[in-house]
Amino acid sequence: SGGKHKLVVTKTGPGALYLNTYLSYFTKEVPITASGHELKVDRTYFRLKQIPYEVEVEGAEGQKLKEKRLRYERIPVKDGDELESGDVIQVELRVKSDNSYTYLCIEDMKPAGCEPVQLRSGGKGQEGFWSYMELRDEKTVFFMSTLGQGEHLLRYRLRAEIPGVFHALPTRLFAMYVPELKANADEQILRIVD
Numbered sequence: 797s798g799g800k801h802k803l804v805v806t807k808t809g810p811g812a813l814y815l816n817t818y819l820s821y822f823t824k825e826v827p828i829t830a831s832g833h834e835l836k837v838d839r840t841y842f843r844l845k846q847i848p849y850e851v852e853v854e855g856a857e858g859q860k861l862k863e864k865r866l867r868y869e870r871i872p873v874k875d876g877d878e879l880e881s882g883d884v885i886q887v888e889l890r891v892k893s894d895n896s897y898t899y900l901c902i903e904d905m906k907p908a909g910c911e912p913v914q915l916r917s918g919g920k921g922q923e924g925f926w927s928y929m930e931l932r933d934e935k936t937v938f939f940m941s942t943l944g945q946g947e948h949l950l951r952y953r954l955r956a957e958i959p960g961v962f963h964a965l966p967t968r969l970f971a972m973y974v975p976e977l978k979a980n981a982d983e984q985i986l987r988i989v990d
Contacts, residue, residue, distance in 0.1 A: 827983040828982065829982055829983075830982045832979025835891070837891050839888070841872070841886070842872055843871045849865055868884075870886065878988075879986060881957055882955065884953055884954075885955070889904060890947065893944070899972045901937060905934065909958040913953040914952065936952060956988045963984075
């Protein structure tokens with residue numbers, strides 16, 4: 797419950813006493829808003845609309861061939877926007893860092909109703925730094941051994957699958973060995989229809 801609390805530990809007899817405490821709390825605010833001090837993280841969703849096009853290429857014997865290619869138009873998805881089942885969503889995680897840090901972790905909670913497009917976890921180099929991406933049931937996690945000062949961008953893709961209204965809980969950014977160094981993004985609502 798809220799308010800002051802007192803924790804009393806007593807020991808009798810000889811020998812060492814070892815003690816460890818852990819506090820976990822949550823917010824009841826709706827929607828959950830972004831926070832952070834030396835680190836900041838912002839999440840943006842984009843619906844990727846396919847734009848097929850053809851280009852003229854040279855064949856093995858010098859002949860002219862038409863080759864079908866594919867590119868995407870990025871359409872920003874705002875809080876509460878509607879997506880169709882099957883839509884591909886690009887997730888952009890923008891990290892701002894006041895200093896250089898080591899051993900950071902980003903946990904991006906996956907909105908229920910969506911699944912990652914990529915099927916395997918693994919190393920990923922993008923925007924000038926390297927991270928290890930781990931795909932889990934409820935979230936996508938990025939581990940970074942170093943993060944330089946400035947702004948960095950991580951991208952990955954989801955596919956909208958199950959119809960419904962889903963809350964994408966905030967992305968969390970934290971130092972693995974310095975718990976007080978942390979930040980989170982805004983919560984967002986996605987609507988998926990058939």
